[in-house]
Amino acid sequence: MKLTVGAVVKAGTSKVNKTGNWRSFRPVVNKDLCNGCGICTFFCPDSSIQITEKKSNINYDYCKGCGICAKECPQGAIKMEEERT
Amino acid sequence: MVENMELLAPGHRACPGCGTAIATRLILKATGKDVIVVTSTGCLETFTSPYGQSAWEVPWIHSLFENGAAVASGVKEALKAKGNNHTKVVVISGDGGSFDIGFGAISGMFERGHDITYICYDNEAYMNTGVQRSSSTPYAATTTTTPAGVASYGKLEPKKDMPSIALAHGIQYVATASICYPQDLIRKVKKAISINGPKYIQVHVPCCIGWGFDPSETIEVGRLAVETGLVPIYSIEKGKPMEVRKVSDRKPVEAYLKKQNRFKHLFKGEEYKEVVAQLQKICDDNFEYFGLAK
Ligand SMILES: Cc1ncc(C[n+]2csc(CCOP(=O)(O)OP(=O)(O)O)c2C)c(N)n1
């Protein structure tokens, strides 16, 4: 790759790294239990959770499976399951 | 709503469960897009900027390890020269880059009165290079340069009190925060950037790799640091009384120490009872000094 003057790169280009393939456990949201409070979105290190239609939605392209969301969900709505590919 | 804005892109290469990545996401929610961020060499710089890529959705510059505050001062001066008086300049750098090697540059920036918010993400060691001690590493923690073993119980010195040193410069705003209380952290960053002049915020960020705990426990461990009183959360705006985050469910220091490999040598036999008592005393003194009890 050729460097520009000042070695400038474009914003957000890390998205080419699909870090979801680092995962050995997968967080699965039980939509009946999730009340959309959004606490999990604040604590995800990988910007991989969004609240859509009042429910937690996980982006498996980037989620590394750390398990913080499952541990911190006050409703117990997220469970870690072994990743099978 | 600003809080929904996502200004740290995924695909960065932080370890799973990284507290530093959580801190950065939260800080950027508070700054919004009209900001230039400076980061010294360290984990945050490394994992957000793999060669030819960037996880930043705001303008960002990597300084050297030692000169984050000096580079930020230059950025501020350049903005001034261009007649830009709205873009905020924010440093987000590690404890090594802040407490140790970048210390002189920070002191200079404070003394010159530059309008910069300096945020130290405090994971309490040099993590990017393999867990060497910094002057922020807590008393008795084992690191690769303060190894616990037959001759030592880990780091012999207490953590340096950076917020007090920042305050001694007479700057506008000094605060401590933790990623475990996101609204508090976001509020403090918003407050800091709204004030003209130098500001210092120190954010406690657990590091599962350097401290030795399961990645899922990042928030749990960080919360225990606060609930034991080892990490007091407070803010001081110049000329106003200190605001303290009270602890409602106080825990003994062991509850925090026993969760982490960096302290586990303290519980092999009776030999280090006194060291644990010393750590408890640091917590007790914090409860007393900051009035942490609810
Ligand atoms: C002058 C200089 N000395 C040493 C290094 C090597 N180095 C890179 S990052 C780092 C430690 C960073 O520690 P900290 O600021 O706490 O950030 P962390 O990695 O913990 O996030 C060191 C020693 C360097 N880049 N420059």
Ligand code: SF4
């Ligand atoms: S497991 Fe970790 S990376 Fe994945 S969505 Fe939950 S918090 Fe984010």
Ligand code: SF4
């Ligand atoms: S070593 Fe620690 S601070 Fe560095 S990326 Fe990993 S978890 Fe984050």
Ligand SMILES: [Mg+2]
């Ligand atoms: Mg560090």
